[in-house]
Amino acid sequence: MSRPSFGNELLRGRLRIDLLDPLPDAGIDADAEAFLARLRAFCADKVDGRLIERDDRIPDEVVEGLRDLGAFAIKLPREYGGLGLSGVCYHRALMIVSSAHSSLGELLGAHQAIGLIQPLRLFGTDAQKRELLPRCVREISAFALTEPDIGNDPFRMRTTATGTDDGGYRLDGVKLWTTNGTIAHLIVVMALVPPSESGPGGMSAFVVEADAPGVTVEHRSSFLGLRGLENGVVRLHGVRVPQSRRIGPEGQGLQVALAAQDTGRLSMPAVCAAAAKWSLKIAREWSGVRVQWDRPIGEHEAVAGKIAYIAATAFALEAMVEVSGRHADAGLLDTHTEAELAKLFASEQAWRVADELLQIRGGRGYETAESAAARGERGVPVEQLFRDLRVGRIFDGSSEALRVFIATDALADEEKTPVERSAPATPPPGFGDLAGHLSFVAATGAELARHLADGRQRWGEAVAERQLFLGRVVDVAAELYAMTAACVYARALGGSAPELADAFCRQSRQRVAELRRRLRDDTDGDDVALARRVLGGDFTWLEEGVLDASIEGPWIAEPAPGPATRPNLHRTIRR
Numbered sequence: 001m002s003r004p005s006f007g008n009e010l011l012r013g014r015l016r017i018d019l020l021d022p023l024p025d026a027g028i029d030a031d032a033e034a035f036l037a038r039l040r041a042f043c044a045d046k047v048d049g050r051l052i053e054r055d056d057r058i059p060d061e062v063v064e065g066l067r068d069l070g071a072f073a074i075k076l077p078r079e080y081g082g083l084g085l086s087g088v089c090y091h092r093a094l095m096i097v098s099s100a101h102s103s104l105g106e107l108l109g110a111h112q113a114i115g116l117i118q119p120l121r122l123f124g125t126d127a128q129k130r131e132l133l134p135r136c137v138r139e140i141s142a143f144a145l146t147e148p149d150i151g152n153d154p155f156r157m158r159t160t161a162t163g164t165d166d167g168g169y170r171l172d173g174v175k176l177w178t179t180n181g182t183i184a185h186l187i188v189v190m191a192l193v194p195p196s197e198s199g200p201g202g203m204s205a206f207v208v209e210a211d212a213p214g215v216t217v218e219h220r221s222s223f224l225g226l227r228g229l230e231n232g233v234v235r236l237h238g239v240r241v242p243q244s245r246r247i248g249p250e251g252q253g254l255q256v257a258l259a260a261q262d263t264g265r266l267s268m269p270a271v272c273a274a275a276a277k278w279s280l281k282i283a284r285e286w287s288g289v290r291v292q293w294d295r296p297i298g299e300h301e302a303v304a305g306k307i308a309y310i311a312a313t314a315f316a317l318e319a320m321v322e323v324s325g326r327h328a329d330a331g332l333l334d335t336h337t338e339a340e341l342a343k344l345f346a347s348e349q350a351w352r353v354a355d356e357l358l359q360i361r362g363g364r365g366y367e368t369a370e371s372a373a374a375r376g377e378r379g380v381p382v383e384q385l386f387r388d389l390r391v392g393r394i395f396d397g398s399s400e401a402l403r404v405f406i407a408t409d410a411l412a413d414e415e416k417t418p419v420e421r422s423a424p425a426t427p428p429p430g431f432g433d434l435a436g437h438l439s440f441v442a443a444t445g446a447e448l449a450r451h452l453a454d455g456r457q458r459w460g461e462a463v464a465e466r467q468l469f470l471g472r473v474v475d476v477a478a479e480l481y482a483m484t485a486a487c488v489y490a491r492a493l494g495g496s497a498p499e500l501a502d503a504f505c506r507q508s509r510q511r512v513a514e515l516r517r518r519l520r521d522d523t524d525g526d527d528v529a530l531a532r533r534v535l536g537g538d539f540t541w542l543e544e545g546v547l548d549a550s551i552e553g554p555w556i557a558e559p560a561p562g563p564a565t566r567p568n569l570h571r572t573i574r575r
Contacts, residue, residue, distance in 0.1 A: 006327075006484075007337025011410040011477055013449025015442035017428060020323060020484065023492040024330040027086030035083060038069055039093055043100035050370065052101045052228040053384065063107070063140075063183075063573045071097070072111055073137040080133035087266070088325045094267055095274035102388040103228030105271045107140075110179040113264025114396075115141035116186050119205060119256050123248040132186070132207065139185035140573070142210075144175035144234055145257055148557045154190070154203065154254060158559065159236065161191035161204060169193070169246070171206065171214075171239040174559035182217050182230040183573055184210045189236065190253050202251030206241045211572075214239040216564035225387030237563045261396065265339035266328070268396055269321050272350035275389055276314035279357040282380055283307050286361060297360070306356045312504035313349050315497070316482045319489035320346060337406065338481060344402045345478040347392035354386045400471070407452075407470035411463065414452050434487045434498060437505035441480045444512060448473055448480075451519060468524045476515045479508045 009016040028036075046065055052058055066072065074090040076082025090112065098105030111117070117136050120129055150156050159173025171191050181187060187208045193201040208215060219233040248256050287298030287307060297303045320342040328335045358365035361382050364372060369379030393399045431438060451473055455463045463470070483505045490501035533539065 003332065003334040005334040005337055007341055007477075007481060008334070008410075008413060010441075010445050010480060010484075011337070011406075011448065011452070012413060013446040015438065015445055015484070017438060017484065017488070019333060020327065021428070021488045021491065023323060023488055024326045026088045026322070026326055027329055028089060028092075031083070032085050032089040035070065035074075035085060036089065036092055036096065039071060040096050042066070042069060043096055043104075047097075047100040047104065049101040049381070050379075052103060053370075053381075056222070056227045058101075058103055058107060058228045058230070060573050062104075066097075066104075066108070067138050070137070071108055072140070073117075074108075075112065076117055076133060076136060080129065081137040082133075087329045088322065091266060091270040091321050091325050094270040095277075098271045099274045099278055101228060102271070102384075103226055103230075105267070105274075106179060106226060106229055109264065109267040109271075110143065111136070111141050113267040114143045114260045115180065115184075116143075116188055116207065117141065118260040118264060119143075119188055119247050120207075122259050123205075123252070123256050128207075128244070128247070135186065140180055140183055141186045141188065142178050142180035142184035143257075143260065144178045144181060144187050144189045146177045147174060148176050148559050150176075154257070157190065157192055157203060159189070159191040161193045161206060161241070163193070163196060163198070164240065166242075168240060168242045169206065171208065171236045171241055172561055173236050174561075175234045175236070177221060177231055178234050179229065179231045181210075181234045182220050182232040182569060183571055185572070186210065187215075187234065188247070190257060193250050199250045203253035204250050205247040205253040205256040207245040207247060208236070208239060208241060210570060212239055212241075214563075215570075216566070216568045217570040218564055218566040218568070220569050224390060225384065226391060232569065235564050237561070262336045262339060265343050265396065266321060266324055268392055269317060269324070269339075269342045269346035272346035272389070272392060273314070273317035273321050275350050275385055276310065276317050276353045279353050279385070280310050280314045282382065283310050283357055283360050286380075303360055306360055308503060309507060310353050310356060312500055312507055313353055315489075315500035316486045316504045316508075317346050317349065319485040319501070320482055323485040323488055337409065340397075340402055340406050341474075341478045341481045342485075343396060344399055344406070344474070345482050347389075348399060351389050351393060354382070354389045358382050358386050400467070403471040403474040404467055406474045406477070408464060410452055410473075411456065414449070414456065431487055431491060432498065434490065434501055434505070437483055437502070437509075438487055440505075440509060441483050444476065444516075445480055447516070448476055466524070468522065468527075469519070472515050472519050472522075476512055476519075479512050479515075483508050 004016070004019055006016055006019040009019070042065055047062055070083045071093060073082035074085050074093055075087060076084065078084035094105050094109060097108060116132065120133055145154065147158060149158070159171065159175065161169040161171050164170055171189060173191060175181070175189065178187070187210055189206045189208045190203060191206060193204050195201040214237045216235045217232050218235050221231045221233070223229065284307065287303055288296050290297045292300070298307055324335055324338045324342050327333045361380065364380070365382040368383055369381040373379030397405070455466065455469060459466055486501040486504050490497040
């Protein structure tokens with residue numbers, strides 16, 4: 001029996017506030033509180049974020065300390081040696097560690113959100129769970145899907161898993177940007193099984209020992225931000241994997257990958273919420289001590305507007321994580337769409353929060369924390385935040401891809417059951433001054449459903465190619481979900497929380513108004529035509545007069561099959 005989904009209902013034009021309110025308990029019991037307190041103390045006392053920035057590496061003793069705390073197995077059931085705590089506790093833990101240094105959130109998230117734990121819990125056999133899940137308490141796992149020619153299109157995969165005489169598989173291929181891959185003990189590898197007499201083959205998931213013969217980490221990647229991230233290129237050549245290490249049936253690897261992403265999609269919003277909360281603290285403190293024209297800058301309207309935006313957005317991001325996370329833990333709703341909307345909205349808005357904070361800090365925002373400290377001022381790593389958050393719009397499904405995925409699912413639902421153009425539902429009582437915002441959500445949600453239906457009628461099946469149009473529809477839906485989550489969370493918290501929810505909703509409605517205007521009046525056709533002429537070389541004259549500082553080489557590296565020709569950069573952190 002399928003579970004109801006608030007996000008799906010919203011895209012169908014129905015505000016089902018009853019699915020979100022009342023908010024389930026957070027599941028933070030005495031054990032969770034004690035764990036979070038230990039984790040906070042460890043990060044405050046033992047994690048030196050500046051050292052990680054300088055060395056581009058998380059010290060082994062930090063990894064070992066996190067293991068000792070149980071931070072690698074927060075949600076893992078106790079029967080397998082884990083802490084058995086809630087998803088909400090996991091999200092709050094990510095907020096703590098990522099505020100100590102962003103790479104710590106990626107280390108724990110890649111292991112628990114999309115690494116071995118989730119695929120095994122969802123698709124593993126009892127024997128696989130008994131054998132492998134206890135290892136995940138102290139051993140690090142990674143998920144290897146991306147390849148040099150694969151971004152959001154897994155059907156271009158080249159890594160193969162050919163059958164062997166003993167019923168196992170031989171894996172060959174090259175995986176790119178495998179987070180935790182350079183230090184992992186266990187890697188979930190996605191590979192194509194050729195069709196055969198024994199089965200249809202297809203994309204499948206395998207558990208590979210990182211120290212198995214034929215597994216080589218041939219490059220550790222460096223990025224704009226996220227220094228300390230253990231991410232690299234993993235080559236597989238003739239890697240033997242027994243049938244017992246295949247997760248799920250042959251050909252169901254994509255389902256394994258998508259399901260793991262679904263359950264882990266809230267990791268990024270949790271990190272974004274933490275970044276926004278820290279940004280609020282810095283904006284408040286700095287804007288009160290920095291004086292210009294005889295007043296603290298926070299009293300100037302231009303800066304006050306930025307502070308209000310950061311405060312309201314920080315509240316909304318936390319609300320989305322809490323509301324989505326609590327309902328995911330409760331298990332009564334299908335939170336797939338809500339998690340996607342939260343990831344899209346959080347990554348886009350957190351990046352803007354970082355940009356506004358940098359602007360508030362001025363030249364000090366652009367200067368590194370180390371440089372400021374060296375000349376005698378407080379070292380505030382705003383430029384690091386700016387660099388680190390940018391990847392959120394790319395990782396775990398780019399914003400552009402998520403908009404298409406969400407819209408495609410909504411179109412499929414609309415085709416199965418055409419939307420009924422009825423009056424929007426009236427929000428239930430109890431929301432006080434926030435009720436008007438929920439009425440706006442209801443009316444605008446109904447309008448979105450009509451846009452989707454009208455788009456299909458106008459363009460037919462080609463509506464799926466109208467990505468700019470669909471993107472605006474999804475962006476409005478994300479705003480509406482954020483508004484609803486803010487209202488529900490504010491009602492649960494009480495106190496001054498409704499003031500923040502009201503401020504956020506009023507700001508959100510301004511953004512929605514602009515998106516709605518662009519749904520009626522856009523330049524999409526002209527822009528696409530111009531892009532085609534650019535791609536056709538009509539305007540290369542505009543590129544003249546500058547130098548290209550790129551390092552020569554192919555745009556996309558061709559992964560040559562065969563044995564490794566480079567040293568193995570894999571390192572093992574003591575278990």
